[in-house]
Amino acid sequence: MTECEPGWPEAHSHGTWLSLANRLSEIRRLPVWIGELASRHSIPTEIEFAINVCLEEAVSNVIRHGYREGERGEVIVHFTQPKANFFEFTVEDEARHFNPLDSPAPDTQGPPRVGGQGVHFLRHFAAQLEYSVKPRGNRLRMMFCGENSGT
């Protein structure tokens, strides 16, 4: 895996996006979409895995905690490749404001916990994260970078 440079390289194309309704059953569409992107953009297996971990976490967070029960909404995931070996995903919603990156890091000294791992995973598997509020909703940018070491 290559080291990510700090900052967010500017994308020169509009990329592509996936729109999901705010239902947990919609999350099954994510790995299919990510797999297609991985094939098309030669995303390394390790990075594809990391993207799957982070998008499952980010999107399920919005659906479970962002939107209120019974509220209809959508979660839009954008993908762009600003330059070779850099893969940027942005998760946008229209749910109440919530910064997942504000969550405290898990206590690594205590006994392992199942809950609270999500943000820990985001911080570990994404090279860069950036949260911002929208007038209505939230935006979470995630950058992944790495190159195929094989073929």
Place this chain on the structure above:
Amino acid sequence: MAITTEELAGGITRVVLDGRLDIENSPAVDSQMKVIADGRTSVLVDMSKVSFLGSMGLRALVGPALVIRGRGGKMVLFGPNELVSKVLKISGIDNMIPVHQELTSAMAALQ
């Protein structure tokens, strides 16, 4: 995700998980694992065919492990691939449920 079980020598139950252990599959796997864990004290979970593990999937492993441990038994994980191993390590779950890459050492840990 497919789940199959096999009884090994020494009273060990081998549970083979095959597929993605993600938010979609986790509840069903959790339920099935708890049924399998019920009444068993030596459980070897074969993770060699697990292609993905997310934070939700961890629940399906930890819940049954605690049930078994609560009865004085033991559960170990066997053969996760490199990426799944990374998730286990980052979460610290590997400190709660021992992870083995060799079947013989996994079985020995349950004796």
